[in-house]
Amino acid sequence: MTYLLSVAMEKQLEELKQQLEKQCQINQELQRQNKDLEQRLKDKEKLLQELQTQYHDLEFPSQTANEAEPEFRTSRAAVMAPEPIPENLEISRNMVKKTASETSLIVKAIQKNDFLSRLDDEQITMMVDLLMSSHYKPSEEVITEGSEGDRMYIVAAGELIVTQSGRDLRTLTKGDVFGELAILYNCKRTATVKAKTHVHLWCMERQTYxxxxTNKSKKKREQLMGFLKTSRTLKDLNDAQLSKIIDSMEEVKFQDNEVIVREGTEGNTFYIILKGEVVVSKNVNGHQKQIRRMGKGEHFGEQALIREILRTATCTADGPVTCFSIDKEVFEETIPVEHLELFDDSKVMQEEQGPEQPGPSSSLKFKDLVPVLYQEGRYQGDPVTLGVGGFGRVQLMTTLTYGKYYAMKRVSKKQIVSKRQEEHMLFEKKILKAIQCDFIVKLHAAFKDARYIYMVMEFCGGGEIWTKLKEVGRFDEPVAVFCTACVVEAYSYLHKKSIMYRDLKPENLMLDIKGYIKLVDFGFAKELVRGEKTYSFVGTPEYMAPEIIKNQGHDFAVDFWSLGILIFELLVGSPPFSSSEPQKIYSKILDGELKFPLYLSEAAKSIISKLCRPRPGQRLGNTKNGIKDVRHHRWYSSMNWHKLRMGQLDAPTIRLIRKGPCYINFDKFPQDHSVAEEEFSGWDRDF
Known part of the structure; x- marks a missing residue:
C-alpha cells in the first residue's frame, strides 16, 4: 500500500514538474515576446524622434492643434549666427504694383501666418509693396530639400506639392505661406516644394525683409529720440539715458473721442503722439473749452513723471490715435528722478574687485601640443574630443611634458568665410585675449594654418552644465542659484567692458574642477556703446529676447532676458518657450506667457518674471541700479557675493562631477577624419 502511494506521489510530482517546466517555457516565451515588443517600441520611439527631428525646422504649419510639451530638453539647441545687413540696399526699385485683390490676398496670408501676423500695419504695407512675382511650370521645383534658403513665398494661384524624403506631406494652394523661416536667417530647407499646376507666387528675399x-526700427528710434529731446523736462538727458526711456515705453491706441487724460485727476503717465490728433481742452464755467490741438511728435503729461500733480487739462483723441507712453513708476526705475542723471552701473561692477592684471603673454608653442587619447572603450586610442559644434571641434590637448591640459577649439577657415563670420572670429579672439575674469574661460594661445584657426583655452574638467542637466533632469534650487550667480559675475565683468554676450545657455557653461562655472564660446559677443543698438538676428531660438526677433534693435538687456530663461531651464529641465518648430518658439516668446510648474518657489518665479519682461527697459538688471538689482533679488538671498568672487564658497555643483580619467565628465565623440579645404583670402592676417 505504502509502495503504491509512493509511486502515485512520484507520478504526481513528475506531472507537476512537467507542468512547471511547461509554464517556465511559456513564461520565457512571453518574456522573449515582451522583450521583442519593448525593442519594437523603442525602435518606433527612435523612428518617431528621428521624424520629429527632421520635422524640427519644417517651414510649414503643423497639422496638430495641441502640441505636447517635452518635460526635459533632450537635444542641443540650434544657434543662429549673425549675418551682416548691407548698409544701403536699394529696395525701392524692386517695388511691384499689385491690384486690390492681390493686395487683399497677400494681407490675409500674412495675417493668418503665426509669425508674420505680428508685423505692424506699416511693415505689412512695405512687405506687400516689395513682394516680387514669379511663375513656375508643372513639375518645376521651387524649393529643394537640403538646399540653403533665402526667400519666403505666398501662393497667388495654382497648387504645389510638399514632399520630404520622397513622401508627400501636403498640398499648398492659394493664400498659403511657405519658407518663411528663410527671411529670418540662413537655414537649410527641410522639404521639397514642387509645382503641381502652373503656379504664380509672391516672394521676398531675406536681405530685403x-x-x-531694420530701417523702419532705426527710423522709429531716431524719430522718438528727436521727440524726447524737445521735452523741457528731458532736454538735459544724454542719448544713452533717452535710449533707456524709449526701451521702457509702450505703444497704446485710443479710439475717436476717447479721453486720454482727464483734468483734475492724478497724473502718472507721459505720452508722445505717434499718429493722429489730440484735442486739449479745459473746464471753463462747466463747459469744455478747446485750447489747442496736438499732432505727431508732440507730447503731454511730462510733469507727471517728476512730481505729484493733478492734470491741468483734458486730452481727447480726435479720430484714432497711437501714442508711445511711459508711466511714473517705470520712469523712476529707469532714470533717478531727483537729479535726472543716469546711474553709472560701472560703480556697482567695480565693488570688491581688485586692480586688473594684464593678460599673461603665452610661451605656448603649437608644436608642443599633443592630443590626449581615450584610454578605454570603443574609441580607445583615438584623440579625445570634448565637444562638436556648428563651427568646429574642441579637442583635449596636453604638452609634451604632460604638465597641463588644454581645450583646443579648431575651426575651418573656409567655413568661417562661407558663413561670413570673419569679424566675429577675430572679435572672439580679441575679447578672450583681454579678459581676466575667474568666471570666463581663459585663452592661452591662438594659432592658424592654411585650413584652420586654433584657439587653445583653459580646460574645465567638470564638463558642460548641459550634460549634467541632461543626466539629472533638473537642478535643485541651491545648484541653480550658484550656477547663475557665477553667470551674473561674468556679466558684471563683460558689461563693465561694454561687451554683451548674447549666447547664454547650458551648453556654453563649463564646470571647473572646483565646481565653479565659466562662460565659454564668445562667437556672438559684441562691443556696444551705451545707448546704441545693434540689429543682428543672433542667438539660440529658445533664448532670444523679443526685440531680436522683432528686429527692433537690441543691447545689453538681451543678456538679462537670457539669464531669466537659463534660471527657468536649470530649475525645470526645459526652457519656458519651446517647440519642435522654430517659428512657434518665436511666437511664444512674443506672446510672453510664462507658465511655471507648481514646484517652483515664489522667489524663483519672481526673478524669472522680472528678467523676462517684454520691454527691455523694464528688465531686472537693466533699470537705473543696473546689475545690483539682480544681486539683491531675494532668490539670491543665500548668496555671499564677496566669497563667490574670492572662490571661497563650497560649490554645490561639486557632487555633479564624476571622478576618473580627465575626460570622464564629457560626452564621447568619434574621431573626425575629414580635412577642411585650404583658404587663402587673408582675413586672418592678424589672428
Missing amino acids: RTII
Whole structure:
C-alpha cells in the first residue's frame, strides 16, 4: 500500500514538474515576446524622434492643434549666427504694383501666418509693396530639400506639392505661406516644394525683409529720440539715458473721442503722439473749452513723471490715435528722478574687485601640443574630443611634458568665410585675449594654418552644465542659484567692458574642477556703446529676447532676458518657450506667457518674471541700479557675493562631477577624419 502511494506521489510530482517546466517555457516565451515588443517600441520611439527631428525646422504649419510639451530638453539647441545687413540696399526699385485683390490676398496670408501676423500695419504695407512675382511650370521645383534658403513665398494661384524624403506631406494652394523661416536667417530647407499646376507666387528675399524691418526700427528710434529731446523736462538727458526711456515705453491706441487724460485727476503717465490728433481742452464755467490741438511728435503729461500733480487739462483723441507712453513708476526705475542723471552701473561692477592684471603673454608653442587619447572603450586610442559644434571641434590637448591640459577649439577657415563670420572670429579672439575674469574661460594661445584657426583655452574638467542637466533632469534650487550667480559675475565683468554676450545657455557653461562655472564660446559677443543698438538676428531660438526677433534693435538687456530663461531651464529641465518648430518658439516668446510648474518657489518665479519682461527697459538688471538689482533679488538671498568672487564658497555643483580619467565628465565623440579645404583670402592676417 505504502509502495503504491509512493509511486502515485512520484507520478504526481513528475506531472507537476512537467507542468512547471511547461509554464517556465511559456513564461520565457512571453518574456522573449515582451522583450521583442519593448525593442519594437523603442525602435518606433527612435523612428518617431528621428521624424520629429527632421520635422524640427519644417517651414510649414503643423497639422496638430495641441502640441505636447517635452518635460526635459533632450537635444542641443540650434544657434543662429549673425549675418551682416548691407548698409544701403536699394529696395525701392524692386517695388511691384499689385491690384486690390492681390493686395487683399497677400494681407490675409500674412495675417493668418503665426509669425508674420505680428508685423505692424506699416511693415505689412512695405512687405506687400516689395513682394516680387514669379511663375513656375508643372513639375518645376521651387524649393529643394537640403538646399540653403533665402526667400519666403505666398501662393497667388495654382497648387504645389510638399514632399520630404520622397513622401508627400501636403498640398499648398492659394493664400498659403511657405519658407518663411528663410527671411529670418540662413537655414537649410527641410522639404521639397514642387509645382503641381502652373503656379504664380509672391516672394521676398531675406536681405530685403531684414533691411525694411531694420530701417523702419532705426527710423522709429531716431524719430522718438528727436521727440524726447524737445521735452523741457528731458532736454538735459544724454542719448544713452533717452535710449533707456524709449526701451521702457509702450505703444497704446485710443479710439475717436476717447479721453486720454482727464483734468483734475492724478497724473502718472507721459505720452508722445505717434499718429493722429489730440484735442486739449479745459473746464471753463462747466463747459469744455478747446485750447489747442496736438499732432505727431508732440507730447503731454511730462510733469507727471517728476512730481505729484493733478492734470491741468483734458486730452481727447480726435479720430484714432497711437501714442508711445511711459508711466511714473517705470520712469523712476529707469532714470533717478531727483537729479535726472543716469546711474553709472560701472560703480556697482567695480565693488570688491581688485586692480586688473594684464593678460599673461603665452610661451605656448603649437608644436608642443599633443592630443590626449581615450584610454578605454570603443574609441580607445583615438584623440579625445570634448565637444562638436556648428563651427568646429574642441579637442583635449596636453604638452609634451604632460604638465597641463588644454581645450583646443579648431575651426575651418573656409567655413568661417562661407558663413561670413570673419569679424566675429577675430572679435572672439580679441575679447578672450583681454579678459581676466575667474568666471570666463581663459585663452592661452591662438594659432592658424592654411585650413584652420586654433584657439587653445583653459580646460574645465567638470564638463558642460548641459550634460549634467541632461543626466539629472533638473537642478535643485541651491545648484541653480550658484550656477547663475557665477553667470551674473561674468556679466558684471563683460558689461563693465561694454561687451554683451548674447549666447547664454547650458551648453556654453563649463564646470571647473572646483565646481565653479565659466562662460565659454564668445562667437556672438559684441562691443556696444551705451545707448546704441545693434540689429543682428543672433542667438539660440529658445533664448532670444523679443526685440531680436522683432528686429527692433537690441543691447545689453538681451543678456538679462537670457539669464531669466537659463534660471527657468536649470530649475525645470526645459526652457519656458519651446517647440519642435522654430517659428512657434518665436511666437511664444512674443506672446510672453510664462507658465511655471507648481514646484517652483515664489522667489524663483519672481526673478524669472522680472528678467523676462517684454520691454527691455523694464528688465531686472537693466533699470537705473543696473546689475545690483539682480544681486539683491531675494532668490539670491543665500548668496555671499564677496566669497563667490574670492572662490571661497563650497560649490554645490561639486557632487555633479564624476571622478576618473580627465575626460570622464564629457560626452564621447568619434574621431573626425575629414580635412577642411585650404583658404587663402587673408582675413586672418592678424589672428
